[in-house]
Amino acid sequence: MLDGYEMTVGLEIHVQLDTDTKIFCGCKNEFGAEPNHHTCPICLGLPGTLPVLNEKAVEYIVKAGLALNCEINTFSKFDRKNYFYADLPKAYQISQFDLPFCEDGHVMIQLEDETEMKIGITRIHLEEDAGKLNHAGEGIASSDSSLVDYNRVGTPLIEIVSEPDIHSPEQAIAYLKKIKSILEYIGVSDCDMSQGSMRADVNISVAPTGSDELGTRTELKNMNSFKAIEKALKYEPKRQIKVLESGGEIIQGTLTWDDEAGKTIPMRSKEEAHDYRYFPEPDLVPVIVEQEWVDGIEDSLPELPDARQKRYVEELGIPEYDAMVITADREMADFFEAVVKEHNDAKAISNWIMGDFSRLLNEESITIAEVKFKPADLAQMLKLMDEGTISSKIAKTVFEEMFATGKNPDTIVEEKGLKQISDTSELEKIIDQVIADNQSALEDYRGGNKNVFGFFIGQTMKATRGKANPGMVNKILKEKLEG
Amino acid sequence: MKINKETVEKVAHLARLEVSEDEKELFAHQLSDILDHAEKLNELDTEDIAPTAHALPIQNVFRKDEVRASLDREAVLANAPQKDEGMFKVPQIVD
């Protein structure tokens, strides 16, 4: 791909935790409120106010750390990261510098060629989110003023820092998706990238293949779509290589991704040396995470995607790929399992879920939670197929109707008269008529053109509006045509 | 002198302080004096001494994840030098 070079990607993923209140005050942690409605003296950083740590935020980061195979530090503390910006009311962000809650974790990712890969996680720390700037006019550069909304200030945020193990856009996306999947599973965040509850800073560098040292890196901040990240990861290494090949030097710095132009552009602001002057936050006390607490949280963890995937393959016998796709989304996997409880053909269930179900979800762009029918309905539909009440072809119609209306399959079959015709005498009558109506085709058949058999099947199905039992039609037609 | 004018300029920028030429000279001088005095600390061997960030050994202070009333927006914005559309107005961010 990158001739003679290897790219290395570092991801710092920021995830907002789904607590009821902010990290250091009792204001609501809620997206989409009127500007500055969820603010108080504490999150506005008014003179004299002090932070008090939300216990739930600690529970959630420990939960995330355990799910991402991290070591949980017994002794953690908070530090101040000092910098000025209009969205930061105290002019420092309460974060963690040298003693984060979680360190040294990893996730396994699966690539398209079915290989598995381990991506290391350096650390996960807890911090507070900043506010939001709204720019009048065309954008940050052209407007002569900005408006600041502090609703988001103090939203609990975890930052997940990856090891330099990622070397391709595919790996990066698989890693991001895996992190998203796991965090959704354990219920600490909705990871909604469109609302900014999951976003990533992406570091990119290239170096000659086989080199021990990493190249100079550039950084893309606050990326909030997989597509944009993928495109940027395809573009930026090539740009860097071009610079290097022409004898130039990569300038370490922050870039922005221009999605329309499909390229990275250097930030226009004056690049200045960052000196965050971290020091221990005197207004907060250290956190001792006792083993007992960790154990309790560990016990509360649900079965995670990897374990579930393994179980689906080993115990339910569905293909590895299907298991991966289904388990990537907890709601999807929960739905699948609910159907499996009611019906024993896991493979058939996974086919439906991977096929028509996913297609319709996509087409209507709705989530599993919004689906109108119940898992039991799908099981019932499969039962109707097993019993021969409906054919697989009719099942498609029933399924679409279930999806559209939420009616149960029995009702649909009843109302629409979709019951399969499996009565021999009734079928013989219909087939006799079909043959009588198509004498020349019959002659062709009997003359040796066996291909017209399909034509007769089609005609029979047409006459029964698809309700004829295909196996029986096959059998009866054969007998009758052979004469 | 420990601190020269260039250092004063750099530190002043970090602290977002505008300093005049006269102040640069004065600060360079005064800060150097204070830091010279701080040299005294180097008489002490602190290799094995843990730093003290808090005077009391308090730990694990939490609040429950329970919603408290936020401030009325009128009060939020009451002290704002400039405001618009329920938000704080600030000058152009990129110069």
Place this chain on the structure above:
Amino acid sequence: MELYQLTAHQLHEKLVNKEVTAREITESIYNRIEAVEKDVKAYITLTKEDALKQADKVDEKIANGEEIAPLAGIPIAIKDNMSTEGVKTTCASQILHNYKPPYDATVIKKLVAEDYIMVGKTNMDEFAMGSSTENSGFSKTANPWDLTRVPGGSSGGSAAAVAAGEAIISLGSDTGGSIRQPAAFCGVVGLKPTYGLVSRYGLVAFASSLDQIGPFSKDITDCAIALNYIAGHDEFDSTSANREVPDYTASLNQDIAGMKIGVPSEYFGDGIDQEVKDAVWAAIKKLEELGAEYEEVSLPHTDYALSAYYLIAPAEASSNLARYDGVRYGLRSEEAKGLVEMYKNTRQEGFGDEVKRRIMLGTYALSSGYYDAYYKKAQKVRTLVKQDFDKAFEKYDVLISPTTPTTSFKAGAKKDPLEMYLSDICTIPINLAGIPALSMPCGLDSNGLPIGLQIMGNHFGEEKILQVAHAFEQATDFHKKQASL
């Protein structure tokens, strides 16, 4: 005696006995302010209208036969770095010249619950940085004992207000001596409680790990009463100690026979005036007469405390004061193109020289490449200073020293910052260790200026401090001397 000259416990008795009304007391205070404030300049903001309304409410309660709290109807002055809802809280800084907070500090809430009467907000060194109240962004406060001299600082306004009869009690804050040093200079009682005993919520931060609120009063009994009402755990302050608060007045009037007093020799060095040393030694002898035992002790790291403090406090301050950026409240420079210029101009116009100097110093001490050499080193030395005290308190109930090296100095006398910093050498180690210490008058020097006696206790050792202080007070007359203004 005029009402403004009395103590809170005397006034409380008169209120309960219906000898006076809260309105009369409050009016007496404002009449006194009318008479002397032009010379003393203790206040930044006066809240007379609300004060009289509040006084009438207390009088109504008394008239209705309701029981009133010991501080009900008592005029109290508040240092202008404590957040008061709807009342300007400026920290004596131009950068907050118009800031009206939407919330009350925890100590204010507690006093409001007691029906106290707020006289007004007192002058101070800007953001509590200074030892003379000359660094105020508004005016300089004078020492009621000698108007050409400073009241000390940074809580100079609060100390002067009590000394001049412009308040019965006042609250100050102490980061490196800002209660005790002005108490000593103004001849009143001032207590810096144990770090964590009084909530810091609503105290505008200077150096968060050192700041503590405490009372000024005319005598030890009032000090104990005030402490009773401001001490206690606060769920809004993570560094607040979660422990039972005793009744501090219960430790008064207790015999001090057999108590062990340590006298740290490092606090009696060359930099301390002979008159001050003599007065403090006389006080120690007095306590010995009362049955206490004393012994000289060494706190070997005392000499390093000042340097450690002047790295730690500015470092924390540089971060605490970064929020004054002209965006949400306070001053905003009008002439600025762009955000960065607005920041710089606002902070240039809004902060005074001392504040800028400390922000610069603190920023430097935390900056990349210097953190270990300065900030971290200072924190390690802080550990050593603390260990000195830990060791001493294994053996002694209290330690006694001068509060200040000298009595009050002339306004404008200390031009060099470092020279000014050196006036805090006796008070700073206490803040680094987080222990409590009280300053009380123990004599007058040849210029007729008050001398302060400092009594230090172990963490949460306020009761022992008050016990010793009260015994000394009852055996002497120093607390009865008032500034003749």
